[in-house]
Amino acid sequence: MSNPVTFQKINAHKSINNFVSSFWLVENNSDQDYAVVVMPDASFDFVITKKKNEPLHCILMGINTTFSNAFIEADTRMMVINFKLLAAEYILKSSVADLLNGGQSLPDDFWNTEESDFNDFNLFAEKITEHIQLLSGKAIDPRKQKLSQLIYASSGEMTVKELSENAYWNSRQINRYFTQYFGLPLKKFCNILRFRSSFKQINEGNLFPELNYSDQPHFEREVKKLTGANLRTLFKNKNDRFIQVSLLGNL
Template sequence: MSFTATYYQPDPNISDFVSCYWTVENAVEGTTVTVVPDAFFELIISKEEGRAFEVSLVGLGTRFEADIEMPVTRMFGISFKLMASEYILGQPVAGIVDSAQALPQDFWGFCEDDLYDTARLIEKATQKIKQLIPEGIDPKKKKLFELLYASNGAVLVSEISEQTGWSSRQINRYFNRQFGVSLKSYGTFLRFRSSYRQLKEGRLYPEQNFSDQAHFIREVKKLSGVSPKELSKNENDRFIQFSGRHLK
């Protein structure tokens, strides 16, 4: 195949901060893909044919991007859960929603050679993230994200407020300031992400707190551009979940 996307589960010790690692390789110029939101922000290292080695931080994606033409490229990505922005990267990602920020080429000690040994690269990234995990994490924030990810975004803001002691206004202020989206919007992205997985398995009915089938179809079409049935077919691996914003 000219295009491959592979996903790797993180070490359990960093799973509060990392959703997965992934690699993308495209060997033929002109391959097109449709990128759909994945509910995470990403650190990407890449080497595109004819361009220098790059390291980028990519914010949350809030919309699908159809028919992106892939260059000949090799990429490695870390899909971060939201808590990593504050406790691992030490910066908000609100300013790079649907966009990317260039980082130094030697960020975290990465280099171009790392792209050709995925196992070594994953180990290198894992050890760096472990070193950066602080001893003290705000228990309210830890509880908030536990509820959010355990429910795949289906938990109510009022329930999070009750269990964390934060008001709904405080929670949404934190989300908008740190991540650039409201908690409700982020919950939609998480529900879609879970639905994307079930659709790939051929289950075409709502499973994640959608009020009815019509609501499910509307949300899937809004975030992917197509119906659940077409998304489930994923002909020629057309639909993928990684950051197309990096390719622009």
């Protein structure tokens, strides 16, 4: 079966890029469900789903630490906001630790979302951007801001010790913060982000580690643990089943 699912992406405006990485529009306009493997990508997400002849459904998804099999259902459209770490405390003003590998339903009009938002994806991104700007008035703790910047800039390759030293923040306090707000330790989050950063090389057929994996077997073990598949299966990606490799690997 060829892939009936289409995607659009808008990168977050610089005014909110402490909190959001991107917006996605996902559409399956066919009459068949499409099977995919969802892999960890080091984000937590606000997902708005519109199925044919059904009301909107809003859900907040936590960070995933392992893969899951899923379907993009027939006649379904989704808009997704990919959040960065600082969004939990400073935008959502809530921990997402209890949502690890899961999600929580939100009111159907959360953040004033409505069915007409699907008419213009660009306007939706602008609307949410303005809303986040209004929510982001609180000053960010400089240690947390520096830590976040280092994590993303290094694609998760810096060690906990290096991050602690450069953010001027005790590693035990950092891990307490991560456990409290995200439900996992910093090292595990960085491992997931490092894996997500390898999608491009896998998509291009370069199956040797370019990031700071200790050796080839280490890279292969991490990939197997996070995806349930080996590197060659990910590269072949039959029917675009591993959709994040296809999408993020081409960016």
